[in-house]
Amino acid sequence: MKRIVFGTVVLLCMSFMNDKISPRLQQKLHNAVATSYEIEEFELTPLEATLVEDHLFTISSAEGQLGFAYLGRAASMKEMFDYVVLLTPELEIKKAKVLIYRENHGRQIGSQRWLKQFIGKGSRDSLEYGGEIDAISGATISAKSMTKAVKEVLNKMEALHTKGAI
Template sequence: MFKNLIYLAILLGCLSFNTFNWPKILSEKVNKSISSTFETEEFSLNEVLVNDQIKTSLPVPINNNNLFIIKTGEIIIGYAYVGKAPSMKKEFDYIIMFDENLIIKKSKVLIYREMHGKQIGSQRWLKQFAGKSVNDSLELGKDIAGISGATISTTSMTKATNEVLYAIKILHNNEIL
């Protein structure tokens, strides 16, 4: 009996430490971003399951831990994509949150690992993506203003957003979202 309780405690500790195999800090930032964007503490993340045939047609990877339906109770309030994009020498983690109509509600850089280009994490710059839909195609310098000193990161975030929008469009057209 005592042995079973120890195993249960270890299992629960592992589950609470790491949501969807993310590092703890990333999990906390994802949850905080969703909570503040959708103005709720009570939500669940439900993985979007995509068959292998459709996955091969997508411009971004979709797996068990990066595309979610956000629900409060049984009501869908939005969607979230958590991804990585290249910066000058490393990668940064980002989240794109969509409302229930698949329009970008907010984008956020969650973890930026370099000194150069970190200006892309400012909400002033990221708010340019809000309101964009699966029918939009974004171009840096035209639809999205660049940032001096962050050329690689702004290009990367704009490209990543375009790819996510296109993937969401494919999933919507295939009645997955």
């Protein structure tokens, strides 16, 4: 296991994960966790779970486990964008954030005004784009993709919890 240090945070990663997560994305992930959990010192420890194609981390501090970070990619109109879903230990969304968006069209999905709709949601909640989750004019593809991705994260986390993997 390799330790990657960013200021006061230690990101624990296996060497193969280090190759897949760029330094820029690692820094954005660090910032999202630090601001969302209002903590300076924490560890992100990767979980190896067979149901997860992306990156799943436990977030912990000296006080114990703070939750989970799910780092994934979703489709926009022509490119993929990177996002993180931060979850409580009870598997409810603490925050969803678009970390790197690679197109000019559809950037509205990165606004916290739209993303805050996901806060507090769990696997039993209906996340229907255009229903419970507001549609965004000019960002339909990205917003649908983000909504679907968040729902899939919740379902994967619930499946891992049911299997006793987390």
